[in-house]
Amino acid sequence: MITAPIKRQTKYCQAIEHTLKMLGHATNAELLTSLRKSYPELSATTVHRATTRLALRDSIASAPKALDGSMRYDANMTPHDHFECSSCGLLQDTNVKDKVIPILESSIDGCKVSGQLIITGVCKKCMKE
Ligand SMILES: [Zn+2]
Numbered sequence: 001m002i003t004a005p006i007k008r009q010t011k012y013c014q015a016i017e018h019t020l021k022m023l024g025h026a027t028n029a030e031l032l033t034s035l036r037k038s039y040p041e042l043s044a045t046t047v048h049r050a051t052t053r054l055a056l057r058d059s060i061a062s063a064p065k066a067l068d069g070s071m072r073y074d075a076n077m078t079p080h081d082h083f084e085c086s087s088c089g090l091l092q093d094t095n096v097k098d099k100v101i102p103i104l105e106s107s108i109d110g111c112k113v114s115g116q117l118i119i120t121g122v123c124k125k126c127m128k129e
């Protein structure tokens with residue numbers, strides 16, 4: 001069957017999109033771990049190909065890289081800022097840009113700030129540990 005690989009690709013792309021929505025942000029490795037529960041045959045290469053395709057199609061967005069430097073994806077397509085835990089790598093959406101940028105720009109002599117903000121710190125869970 002010639003159509004089988006295409007169908008399988010579509011199935012995985014949908015599953016990946018769905019899983020990313022549940023996780024919010026995820027690396028290929030995190031997606032693989034989560035998806036293997038339903039698709040034990042799934043390979044890292046397939047996940048990598050699918051996320052690359054979904055990102056090209058603008059079905060998923062790129063999030064700030066994980067602490068180990070690997071690509072991380074974002075289910076939220078609206079541009080937004082992030083809080084990142086420097087201890088466990090947790091990523092949380094936030095939207096402070098509109099409030100913070102005027103203050104930042106006035107503090108750097110009116111130079112223009114562009115792009116999304118990444119605020120680093122320690123998350124609640126890590127603070128307790
Ligand atoms: Zn943390």
Ligand SMILES: [Zn+2]
Pocket residue numbers: 025063074076080081082092093
């Ligand atoms: Zn995000």
